[in-house]
Amino acid sequence: MTAPSPLHPHPDGMPDTFDVRVHPARELRGALRAQPSKNYTTRYLLAAALTEGEVRVVGAAQSEDAAAMLRCLKAWGADVVVQGSDAVIGGFGAHPRSGATLNPGNAGAVARFLIGVAALTEGTTFVTDYPESLGKRPQGDLLDALARLGAAVESRDGQLPIKISGPVCGGRVDVSAERSSQYASALMFLAPLLPEGLDLHLSGAIKSHAPLRQTLDTLAAFGIQAEASDDLSRITLPGSQQYRATQVTVPGDYPGSAAILSAAAILLGEVQLSNLLEHDLQGEREAEAVLRQMGADIWRSGDTLTVRGGRPLRAVTRDGDGFTDAVQVLSAAAACAEGQTTWENVYTLRLKECDRISDTRRELERLGIVASETENSLSVTGTPRIEGGVTLSGHGDHRMIMLLTLLGLRAEQPVVITGAHHIRKSYPLFFRHLEALGATFEYLAAAPQ
Ligand SMILES: O=C(O)C1=C[C@@H](OP(=O)(O)O)[C@@H](O)[C@H](O)C1
Numbered sequence: 001m002t003a004p005s006p007l008h009p010h011p012d013g014m015p016d017t018f019d020v021r022v023h024p025a026r027e028l029r030g031a032l033r034a035q036p037s038k039n040y041t042t043r044y045l046l047a048a049a050l051t052e053g054e055v056r057v058v059g060a061a062q063s064e065d066a067a068a069m070l071r072c073l074k075a076w077g078a079d080v081v082v083q084g085s086d087a088v089i090g091g092f093g094a095h096p097r098s099g100a101t102l103n104p105g106n107a108g109a110v111a112r113f114l115i116g117v118a119a120l121t122e123g124t125t126f127v128t129d130y131p132e133s134l135g136k137r138p139q140g141d142l143l144d145a146l147a148r149l150g151a152a153v154e155s156r157d158g159q160l161p162i163k164i165s166g167p168v169c170g171g172r173v174d175v176s177a178e179r180s181s182q183y184a185s186a187l188m189f190l191a192p193l194l195p196e197g198l199d200l201h202l203s204g205a206i207k208s209h210a211p212l213r214q215t216l217d218t219l220a221a222f223g224i225q226a227e228a229s230d231d232l233s234r235i236t237l238p239g240s241q242q243y244r245a246t247q248v249t250v251p252g253d254y255p256g257s258a259a260i261l262s263a264a265a266i267l268l269g270e271v272q273l274s275n276l277l278e279h280d281l282q283g284e285r286e287a288e289a290v291l292r293q294m295g296a297d298i299w300r301s302g303d304t305l306t307v308r309g310g311r312p313l314r315a316v317t318r319d320g321d322g323f324t325d326a327v328q329v330l331s332a333a334a335a336c337a338e339g340q341t342t343w344e345n346v347y348t349l350r351l352k353e354c355d356r357i358s359d360t361r362r363e364l365e366r367l368g369i370v371a372s373e374t375e376n377s378l379s380v381t382g383t384p385r386i387e388g389g390v391t392l393s394g395h396g397d398h399r400m401i402m403l404l405t406l407l408g409l410r411a412e413q414p415v416v417i418t419g420a421h422h423i424r425k426s427y428p429l430f431f432r433h434l435e436a437l438g439a440t441f442e443y444l445a446a447a448p449q
């Protein structure tokens with residue numbers, strides 16, 4: 001989980017940057033263990049640093065986002081020891097070091113959670129080495145809430161670079177949850193360590209309820225008291241609490257696994273994916289039900305999902321907000337289904353690593369797939385044949401790279417995806433996992449962007 005160097009190469013064993021040529025595959029066959037959850041890794045690492053003790057985070061993700069969180073927590077004064085796939089964190093409690101400059105890379109959740117917690121410091125600066133991606137994502141709703149609480153906030157029009165200076169006491173604060181749930185999650189991590197806690201009022205049409213529940217779940221695992229209304233519009237967190245835990249275990253990752261399940265559904269063969277808890281708060285767990293509704297042969301036994309590919313798929317119309325990080329990979333299934341699939345209520349996809357509505361539509365069209373968009377929805381019309389033989393842009397977006405890879409596997413001719421190394425943001429072993437199931441990739445020197 002440390003930054004890669006010649007002595008500590010990337011876990012995938014590949015160069016710093018690469019494009020990928022995806023060869024068509026007839027079938028996928030085999031068994032995989034789902035990688036560790038991105039969302040729980042970021043949460044557990046942060047909560048561990050907010051304790052005053054030592055916490056073992058068992059089976060933490062080895063992604064760039066996990067590395068970004070560790071790097072920032074270290075800069076704030078946490079002790080970080082990586083032991084195999086565990087991270088052992090010695091926390092700084094309510095006292096992250098003042099005066100640090102943190103670089104969360106391209107990780108939205110990491111950036112936002114830390115921007116919230118920075119109100120505990122007398123000054124923390126946030127920068128990013130992804131000015132074209134994270135640097136353009138909106139932070140204003142969180143910054144406004146922090147300013148209303150009394151923090152001094154400097155930013156470039158509500159975007160990075162940003163400086164936050166506390167301290168703040170707490171009390172009632174409104175925060176918009178219309179563009180991202182991460183702003184409210186950020187304040188939820190901060191609240192218990194403030195003298196007065198926070199009485200959070202989430203305004204606007206709340207998006208991404210599932211990650212908010214994952215934050216509540218994490219706080220509970222660290223002994224934090226919180227009360228939330230059923231619709232999550234009001235969350236009350238008493239102040240002067242202490243984060244406490246000795247060991248937490250990261251569950252399997254549903255968003256990344258949704259890509260494998262979708263791949264298995266559009267090709268022949270049979271794929272088993274273990275380490276996927278049935279009772280889990282990750283919204284992308286719904287990918288199983290969506291694929292089943294589309295006609296896929298998918299079933300669960302304990303924590304293992306199995307897909308037997310080759311069944312004809314049919315289009316669906318679904319509200320995608322409950323499984324936002326799986327919408328793109330499920331669009332691969334949609335592209336192979338009969339009829340027009342529509343993902344509704346997905347405006348927030350425009351505010352992620354790329355514009356996941358317009359950019360996705362454009363890449364689908366380059367493959368000859370009919371797609372259309374409204375401000376708030378993405379529609380994909382299935383086709384029995386994808387010709388391939390084209391170069392596609394990964395848009396520096398791991399989930400776009402997953403979608404295009406799946407379509408490349410299903411195409412008649414190989415496709416090239418540029419900037420495929422950005423897969424490491426959340427799923428460094430994605431290509432290796434598919435290779436283990438029988439897929440073939442060529443890794444190419446990255447073309448200059
Ligand atoms: O809280 C989190 O860890 C996340 C929340 C979601 O973002 P939004 O709340 O912006 O939809 C999700 O897309 C992201 O990958 C992770």
Ligand SMILES: C=C(OP(=O)(O)O)C(=O)O
Pocket residue numbers: 038106107108109110325352353399426
């Ligand atoms: C949008 C994502 O992540 P983040 O917001 O944390 O950058 C994602 O993982 O798809």
